[in-house]
Amino acid sequence: MLSLLENNGALRWLGKQLFNREDPAAFFDPLLASIDPMLVRQYVPARVVDIVDETADTRTFVLQPAPRWQGFAAGQHVNICIDIDGVRHNRTFSLSCSPRQWQQHGTVTLTIKRLPGGRVTNWMHDQLTIGTTLGLGEAFGEFLAPELPEPLLFIAGGSGITPVLSLLETLAADDFRAPVTLLYFVRTQADVIGAERLYALRQRWPAFTLTVVATDEGRTPQYLSDSHLDAVPGLSARRCYLCGPQGLMDLAGDLLYHRGIDEHRIHSTFFSAPKAALPDDDLGGDVRFERSNVSVEASGDVALLEIAEAARLSPKYGCRMGICHQCSCRKTSGTVINRVTGKASGPGEESIQLCVSVPQGPVTVDL
Amino acid sequence: MQKMNEAQLKELEQDLDAIRNDVLADLGERDAKYIRKVVRLHRTLEVGGRVLMPFGFIPPVFAAATLALGLSKIIENMEIGHNVMHGQYDWMNDPSLNSQTYEWDTVCTSDSWRRTHNYEHHTYTNIIGKDRDYGYAVLRLSDDVKWHPGHFLQFINYILLTVLFQWGVGVHELESERIRRREISLKSKLPFLRDFFRKGGRQAFKDYVFFPLLTFPVAPIVLAGNIGANLIRNLWSSTVIFCGHFTQDAETFTEEECVGESKGHWYLRQLTGSSNFTGGNWVHLLSGHLSYQIEHHVFPDIPAHRYREMSPRVQAVCEKHGIRYNTDTFARQYWTVLKRIGRFSLPDRVRRRFEAQPA
Numbered sequence: 001m002l003s004l005l006e007n008n009g010a011l012r013w014l015g016k017q018l019f020n021r022e023d024p025a026a027f028f029d030p031l032l033a034s035i036d037p038m039l040v041r042q043y044v045p046a047r048v049v050d051i052v053d054e055t056a057d058t059r060t061f062v063l064q065p066a067p068r069w070q071g072f073a074a075g076q077h078v079n080i081c082i083d084i085d086g087v088r089h090n091r092t093f094s095l096s097c098s099p100r101q102w103q104q105h106g107t108v109t110l111t112i113k114r115l116p117g118g119r120v121t122n123w124m125h126d127q128l129t130i131g132t133t134l135g136l137g138e139a140f141g142e143f144l145a146p147e148l149p150e151p152l153l154f155i156a157g158g159s160g161i162t163p164v165l166s167l168l169e170t171l172a173a174d175d176f177r178a179p180v181t182l183l184y185f186v187r188t189q190a191d192v193i194g195a196e197r198l199y200a201l202r203q204r205w206p207a208f209t210l211t212v213v214a215t216d217e218g219r220t221p222q223y224l225s226d227s228h229l230d231a232v233p234g235l236s237a238r239r240c241y242l243c244g245p246q247g248l249m250d251l252a253g254d255l256l257y258h259r260g261i262d263e264h265r266i267h268s269t270f271f272s273a274p275k276a277a278l279p280d281d282d283l284g285g286d287v288r289f290e291r292s293n294v295s296v297e298a299s300g301d302v303a304l305l306e307i308a309e310a311a312r313l314s315p316k317y318g319c320r321m322g323i324c325h326q327c328s329c330r331k332t333s334g335t336v337i338n339r340v341t342g343k344a345s346g347p348g349e350e351s352i353q354l355c356v357s358v359p360q361g362p363v364t365v366d367l
Numbered sequence: 368m369q370k371m372n373e374a375q376l377k378e379l380e381q382d383l384d385a386i387r388n389d390v391l392a393d394l395g396e397r398d399a400k401y402i403r404k405v406v407r408l409h410r411t412l413e414v415g416g417r418v419l420m421p422f423g424f425i426p427p428v429f430a431a432a433t434l435a436l437g438l439s440k441i442i443e444n445m446e447i448g449h450n451v452m453h454g455q456y457d458w459m460n461d462p463s464l465n466s467q468t469y470e471w472d473t474v475c476t477s478d479s480w481r482r483t484h485n486y487e488h489h490t491y492t493n494i495i496g497k498d499r500d501y502g503y504a505v506l507r508l509s510d511d512v513k514w515h516p517g518h519f520l521q522f523i524n525y526i527l528l529t530v531l532f533q534w535g536v537g538v539h540e541l542e543s544e545r546i547r548r549r550e551i552s553l554k555s556k557l558p559f560l561r562d563f564f565r566k567g568g569r570q571a572f573k574d575y576v577f578f579p580l581l582t583f584p585v586a587p588i589v590l591a592g593n594i595g596a597n598l599i600r601n602l603w604s605s606t607v608i609f610c611g612h613f614t615q616d617a618e619t620f621t622e623e624e625c626v627g628e629s630k631g632h633w634y635l636r637q638l639t640g641s642s643n644f645t646g647g648n649w650v651h652l653l654s655g656h657l658s659y660q661i662e663h664h665v666f667p668d669i670p671a672h673r674y675r676e677m678s679p680r681v682q683a684v685c686e687k688h689g690i691r692y693n694t695d696t697f698a699r700q701y702w703t704v705l706k707r708i709g710r711f712s713l714p715d716r717v718r719r720r721f722e723a724q725p726a
Binding site: 042349 | 398399407409410411414453457458462466467470471472481482486490668
């Protein structure tokens with residue numbers, strides 16, 4: 001019934017008048033949440049229905065989103081929001097299951113590796129229990145399967161396998177006939193994420209070739225090299241998908257470029273662990289003001305408000321000393337240092353005061 | 368005002384910053400739980416009040432429904448809206464509790480409030496001529512303003528202001544006194560007026576048109592109850608706010624004193640320009656913890672329910688620096704407000720003679 005307040009134009013208008021908010025249905029959330037957290041409207045709630053160990057530091061979380069969730073295409077990612085110690089954290093993860101699982105069982109999976117020092121991933125591993133709910137955003141991303149069958153090469157590293165698992169299972173279920181090769185780089189064989197699923201795919205899907213490279217198991221580290229690519233038949237005709245740590249992505253991009261593979265046929269999805277903020281890191285960085293479509297480079301101890309003004313933007317402001325919150329706005333990504341407290345922010349989306357926030361590395365602001 | 372040199376002010380700043388940093392470092396689950404509990408209480412009272420109101424033809428139900436709706440508005444305005452808009456809960460990163468997007472259940476638009484209250488009043492607290500909250504340009508509360516015969520009637524103005532408080536606050540940014548003095552043009556206020564009419568219309572539509580019509584056969588009862596609820600909120604919130612800055616010993620400042628002031632001086636001004644009152648748990652909740660107005664002015668963006676536990680440390684700092692910490696019972700503080708309104712309605716000559724007599 002509350003969805004009417006969201007979807008019916010007239011009722012939504014009325015709801016805004018009555019409850020003084022842009023999302024009138026969420027007015028009732030505090031009451032609904034105490035009946036059942038799956039009833040809230042502010043975000044799409046998803047219940048954790050199972051947690052499965054993949055490797056020593058990676059787990060798969062099976063989620064059951066509320067039915068109004070819109071679904072996804074293989075290879076896409078989602079934002080999730082989680083309240084940790086009173087603070088809401090937003091993070092992006094790839095969905096690691098095929099869309100069929102959502103269509104048939106109403107569940108989706110996120111496969112998440114612990115990041116050293118990462119607040120959200122560690123909390124999810126240590127504190128998140130079956131039965132609790134978290135917020136799930138709508139899926140997005142362009143790391144998608146080809147529309148027509150053609151030979152494919154996937155190069156994945158570590159937990160970069162997650163969207164690839166989703167793509168492979170979808171292709172296999174569609175009985176994709178063109179050759180598909182996966183080069184999967186892991187530290188040791190024990191670090192293979194989704195091992196059972198990958199080996200099962202190899203068993204039942206003839207078009208699929210799986211090569212797992214354990215980089216740390218030989219006498220010398222084994223990184224992606226020409227010899228790996230030489231072993232892929234008909235490489236130049238393949239559409240390529242890259243997902244992994246920055247080093248692997250750069251290396252793969254270079255090698256494929258030298259083999260003359262058109263860059264339009266190379267898909268990569270952004271995957272980099274948020275860098276833990278260090279106090280001695282240099283201040284400043286590339287600042288992007290999203291709504292104004294302005295990017296500037298800042299250096300040193302200069303607050304975002306001054307950076308914005310120097311870029312000829314005119315954000316709202318008041319005291320310019322961190323008291324009045326007139327200049328508060330959303331930071332969508334990146335780390336800032338609060339000049340008053342000296343503390344570093346998290347890397348995700350959150351509200352900051354422009355007048356006392358100094359960028360530390362690249363920052364994107366909703367301004 | 369208290370004279371302190373820059374070294375002393377620096378020390379004051381450090382002492383208060385230490386309190387602030389301790390609490391900031393401790394913010395977390397407890398604060399999130401508290402504000403969510405208050406929001407849940409607000410929803411319960413509002414939904415309960417609105418559902419009961421049509422049954423108000425039974426007198427006790429009418430009283431209960433009106434009281435529930437009145438309390439819901441008080442809690443929403445004082446403990447949720449005012450505090451959320453100060454950015455007290457921005458650290459929670461919950462879009463529903465965000466200082467810049469929160470819109471409260473009263474005539475004044477949140478944007479206007481953030482400009483006139485968060486910025487002007489909290490930055491220029493009690494500076495005569497800069498803090499328009501000091502007397503709301505309606506009341507003469509210090510001899511910095513020259514007396515004229517119109518001030519004889521200011522007690523009537525006070526009654527009108529307190530009864531219609533949400534409309535007074537809503538129209539505050541119009542700066543009608545400056546328009547009358549031709550310092551600014553009415554035209555420059557057109558964008559403000561457009562927002563004022565939109566929000567005022569929205570509030571009036573909700574309480575005085577929509578809900579009465581929705582329950583048509585008992586519309587007069589619902590209308591009366593909604594008026595009553597708004598009145599309860601107006602009387603209470605104006606009284607709480609008046610007790611925060613207009614008590615007998617709350618100090619005022621001149622612009623000259625505050626030119627290029629240090630953070631320490633700003634702190635001193637907040638400490639001496641504000642006043643607290645004591646009371647039970649429910650008094651603190653319903654006042655949005657403005658019963659700790661001093662702590663609120665020193666730490667406007669710290670979650671207000673923390674003021675109570677910060678208060679002993681603030682008092683100790685005041686004692687150390689020889690600064691008066693202005694607190695008393697609600698009744699006594701309010702009485703000094705009424706006396707102040709009365710006294711300054713008189714010509715200075717009469718008032719001084721009156722003040723010379725022992726009370």
